[in-house]
Amino acid sequence: MNVPLLDLRLQYLSIKEEIDKALSEVLEDCGFILGERVKELEARISAYCGVKHGIAVASGTDALFLSLKACGVGPGDEVITSTYSFFSSAGTIWNAGGRPVFVDIDPDTFNLDVSQVKGRISDKTKAVMPVHLFGQCAEMVPLLELASEAGLPIIEDAAQAIGATSDGRKAGSLGLLGCFSFYPSKNLGAYGDAGMIVTNDSSVADKLRLLRVHGAKPKYFHRVVGVNSRLDALQAAVLLVKLKYLDSWSARRRNNAGLYDRLLQDTEVVTPKVRKGNVSIYNQYVVRVRARDAVKEFLAKKGIGTDIYYPLPLHLQECFRALGYRKGELPRSEKAAQESLALPIYPELTPEQQEYVVSSIREALDLVSP
Secondary structure: OOEOOOOHHHHHHHOHHHHHHHHHHHHHHOOOEOOHHHHHHHHHHHHHHOOOEEEEEOOHHHHHHHHHHHOOOOOOOEEEEEOOOOOHHHHHHHHOOOEEEEEOEOOOOOOEOHHHOHHHOOOOEEEEEOEOHHHOOOOHHHHHHHHHHHOOOEEEEOOOOOOOEEOOEEOOOOOOEEEEEOOOOOOOOOOOOOEEEEEOOHHHHHHHHHHOEOOEOOOOOEOOOOOEOOOEHHHHHHHHHHHOOHHHHHHHHHHHHHHHHHHOOOOOOEOOOOOOOEEOOOOOEEEEOOOHHHHHHHHHHOOEOOEOOOOOOHHHOHHHHHHOOOOOOOHHHHHHHHHEEEEOOOOOOOHHHHHHHHHHHHHHHHHOOO
16 A cells, blocks of 8 residues: 555545636736735735735745844844754744754644743843644744834744644634745645734735735835745635635645544654644644654665654754854754654545554564664
8 A cells, every 4th residue: 555645636626626716717817926815815814814914925935024024133143943843943043143042842732832931031132932843833932022022023033833732722822923834745735835824913914915025015126125925826726716715725634633642652753732722634644653763764665655853953064054053952852853753644545554554663673673
């Protein structure tokens, strides 16, 4: 049996007529950059998240970068974030001119350990960027209280978490700014790169709209030095179709996660933990397993797709060597990097495929028994 980590073709076939029609309409209109479809997507995403403004941009990375710039992050500024995340979380801070200040993770959720944030705040701290990893919100209530006391904005890296909730509130609506990625593998994925920023702050929204078009308003009259980060209408058309299905797809992912939890409960595999008050969208289903690399190799031979999120924490990446972090300094993240393994979780996954995945994991563990 073949079980890929993700099968986007199955999703496309289920909504093929709608997608093809939406793309055809854009091609007939020949309005390819920003425009009415992008405005509609901005309105629908912001309403979905329960906020006033949506600003569509070219990628999730751009969403983070422009949010940092809108908050005034520049040379000499520090931004606190998790060391256990996709590279954009720290790379955008660096490219904005700032310095990422890393904290370790909660070993149960893989999200940043909020208790460590206060000790990393300095007079150079400009913002805090929690990451809602694998589809589950970070522990936001104490973080919001801490940031409020310190007068710091929170930029939510919600790239993997559209539709996730924390105590009934949607990811992206909790901080000053929420940043989403619509990379094709996401629960709400485009057919290329695409991103969105949401906020309730009208003045910040205006800054972002200016920054994404080279800082020009009106055209060719540049108030600030911005960038080119305009979402194209083809991606907006795809996302408008898919948005209707987002919640049902995420519900199927939760059902698949529940089945994995039951099938794996009598094994040594550590299944994902969802914090009380959270609803996860399971952008990934990440387990911890002994002899991870050997298990991954065995599953590949059985036709099962897996991946490692993430094999090296950000504080140990070569490009951040100048920051001075050493191996062993953030041990929970380093341990997770040696044990974590993402299993297939996409909505179209069948129970038979999941049973095959778990039986193969059992075989693998028998082979690597101490």
